[in-house]
Amino acid sequence: MVTRTNLTIQVTIRIVPRVAAGELCSQRAGKMVIGFYRLASLTSVTLLSSGVLLHKSQYLDPSDFGVVRIGRAVITTAAISIDYLTHLRHVPGGPEKYEDIKSQVHMRSAQRLLDLCCANRGTFIKVGQHLGALEYLLPPEYTRTLSVLHSQAPVTPLIDVLQVVKEELGEKSSHLFLHFDETPLGAASLAQVHRAVLRDGRTVAVKVQHPKVQSQSKKDIFLMEILLRVVKVVFPQFEFMWLVDEAKKNLPLELNFLNEGHNAERMATMVRAFPFLRIPKIHWDLSTEKVLVMEYVEGGQVNNKDYMEKNKIDVNQVSQALGKLYSEMIFVHGFVHCDPHPGNVLVRKNLETNSPEIILLDHGLYQVLTESFRLDYCHLWQALIDVNMEGIRKYSQRLGAGELYPLFACVLTARSWNSVNRGIKQNSVTKEEALEIRNNAATYLPQISQLLSQVPRQMLLLLKTNDLLRGIETTLQTSASSSSFLSMSRCCVRAISRYHKEHAVSVWSYAHISISESFYLGQLYLYELFLRVRSSRVGRWLHHILDWVSMHQHC
Numbered sequence: 001m002v003t004r005t006n007l008t009i010q011v012t013i014r015i016v017p018r019v020a021a022g023e024l025c026s027q028r029a030g031k032m033v034i035g036f037y038r039l040a041s042l043t044s045v046t047l048l049s050s051g052v053l054l055h056k057s058q059y060l061d062p063s064d065f066g067v068v069r070i071g072r073a074v075i076t077t078a079a080i081s082i083d084y085l086t087h088l089r090h091v092p093g094g095p096e097k098y099e100d101i102k103s104q105v106h107m108r109s110a111q112r113l114l115d116l117c118c119a120n121r122g123t124f125i126k127v128g129q130h131l132g133a134l135e136y137l138l139p140p141e142y143t144r145t146l147s148v149l150h151s152q153a154p155v156t157p158l159i160d161v162l163q164v165v166k167e168e169l170g171e172k173s174s175h176l177f178l179h180f181d182e183t184p185l186g187a188a189s190l191a192q193v194h195r196a197v198l199r200d201g202r203t204v205a206v207k208v209q210h211p212k213v214q215s216q217s218k219k220d221i222f223l224m225e226i227l228l229r230v231v232k233v234v235f236p237q238f239e240f241m242w243l244v245d246e247a248k249k250n251l252p253l254e255l256n257f258l259n260e261g262h263n264a265e266r267m268a269t270m271v272r273a274f275p276f277l278r279i280p281k282i283h284w285d286l287s288t289e290k291v292l293v294m295e296y297v298e299g300g301q302v303n304n305k306d307y308m309e310k311n312k313i314d315v316n317q318v319s320q321a322l323g324k325l326y327s328e329m330i331f332v333h334g335f336v337h338c339d340p341h342p343g344n345v346l347v348r349k350n351l352e353t354n355s356p357e358i359i360l361l362d363h364g365l366y367q368v369l370t371e372s373f374r375l376d377y378c379h380l381w382q383a384l385i386d387v388n389m390e391g392i393r394k395y396s397q398r399l400g401a402g403e404l405y406p407l408f409a410c411v412l413t414a415r416s417w418n419s420v421n422r423g424i425k426q427n428s429v430t431k432e433e434a435l436e437i438r439n440n441a442a443t444y445l446p447q448i449s450q451l452l453s454q455v456p457r458q459m460l461l462l463l464k465t466n467d468l469l470r471g472i473e474t475t476l477q478t479s480a481s482s483s484s485f486l487s488m489s490r491c492c493v494r495a496i497s498r499y500h501k502e503h504a505v506s507v508w509s510y511a512h513i514s515i516s517e518s519f520y521l522g523q524l525y526l527y528e529l530f531l532r533v534r535s536s537r538v539g540r541w542l543h544h545i546l547d548w549v550s551m552h553q554h555c
């Protein structure tokens with residue numbers, strides 16, 4: 001690694017011999033040489049001492065020099081492009097050999113990208129994390145390699161964290177906090193979170209942006225844009241220019257913590273009817289673009305089964321609550337938390353109600369779904385739940401699935417086409433079906449890639465949230481039950497009716513829509529009641545008796 005200290009030494013060594021040669025020419029030149037020599041020595045000493053000073057204050061970092069960051073990015077882009085150009089041009093040995101070599105090139109390129117992100121940090125890590133999450137679009141070699149970036153976030157030393165706090169809030173942290181934890185609760189690409197105690201004794205979580213990230217982000221994005229444009233010229237089939245647009249749109253939002261605070265409040269208002277949901281309150285008087293102070297809420301990660309067992313938290317209730325929460329966000333409000341990973345969803349037991357509470361963290365980025373997309377998605381799920389095959393075809397195609405709509409239905413529900421035909425809420429996944437789904441996922445990989453490249457980008461986030469919910473269900477060993485489909489159905493009915501009510505042309509049609517909405521919701525309520533009674537002890541007992549009676553009648 002080249003540090004500023006050894007850069008300085010290299011500069012001095014290069015200057016000295018050239019100057020010494022000039023000394024032999026004339027006395028005048030000799031004086032000049034001595035002058036140069038002095039200047040060089042002075043410059044070296046100045047650079048060296050400022051280097052040492054900067055190093056001590058943690059600011060000596062090659063990643064801070066634009067030229068170093070640009071150099072790394074250019075070299076990496078060139079190396080990746082050359083690798084693809086040279087190794088995939090003429091591959092003898094048929095398609096299998098080609099796929100094999102392509103996979104190796106993907107692997108090497110992903111590793112180069114990973115190294116670049118780790119070296120340049122900040123925005124690069126953030127963009128790398130997004131790439132790593134594009135499981136549905138990028139080859140697995142990339143997503144697997146880049147996914148480690150979630151645990152590669154740089155940690156800013158406490159002294160620099162407190163300096164940011166002081167610059168932002170205008171007061172020394174010791175005036176604001178009784179205590180400030182040295183070790184962060186979590187560190188990410190753009191910021192890290194520390195637990196602290198305010199002077200009035202309240203415990204808070206303080207999210208502090210890494211220094212320099214803000215100032216470097218614009219230049220980084222500009223650099224990425226230029227490099228990707230060059231790549232697009234070399235590889236016209238390159239389809240990822242939209243990543244730059246996304247980064248340009250989203251990074252400024254993510255870097256403004258006031259925006260995060262507003263998102264958190266909007267979300268809290270949206271789901272105020274859910275007693276099980278907790279969103280940490282924001283301390284606005286102590287929050288700025290780079291520092292966000294919020295209520296500290298303790299809990300275990302939603303995929304931590306041991307924590308739940310220890311705290312006697314009912315895992316089924318947690319799964320159901322999560323399903324309800326995400327259905328409300330997606331179907332009803334079209335305002336969806338963009339980072340659905342278990343680190344952002346905590347659970348704890350509410351000791352007053354004795355039921356689980358879900359704590360939703362990290363409101364930096366939300367996706368606002370377009371109305372037409374949201375309504376089509378509602379209709380599609382309604383059709384899937386009601387086994388309306390014509391509806392499944394129609395709305396899948398409206399969402400861009402084309403002739404691949406059966407595959408789309410399977411990807412969305414994670415069920416086999418047979419189960420979709422029989423009704424996903426009627427029967428749960430058997431071992432055979434799970435095996436069939438796994439095998440099909442491998443067999444239909446090219447079709448799945450084609451499908452995902454043609455659906456709207458909003459869909460990818462929804463697939464990611466589906467993955468989160470399924471991942472949690474698998475870890476907690478709960479499975480999508482009839483009641484979770486009912487709560488989805490309820491949200492779809494509400495969302496569709498709200499839309500029609502907003503566009504009703506007369507009082508009569510408004511009343512008509514309201515009556516049918518109540519009718520549907522009533523039906524769903526009765527069905528849910530029936531399911532509850534059936535699963536109760538009395539219900540199971542009655543069920544056995546009826547089975548026994550019908551068996552004896554047939555005899």
Ligand SMILES: Nc1ncnc2c1ncn2[C@@H]1O[C@H](COP(=O)(O)OP(=O)(O)OP(=O)(O)O)[C@@H](O)[C@H]1O
Pocket residue numbers: 185186187188189190191192193205207280294295296297298339343344361362363364
């Ligand atoms: N209000 C809070 N109360 C308790 N812990 C918190 C709170 N906010 C954040 N944390 C802890 O800090 C960690 C990081 O927080 P957060 O997700 O908001 O940061 P981030 O920088 O956006 O990280 P990432 O991008 O990885 O999600 C969380 O996983 C959680 O453990």
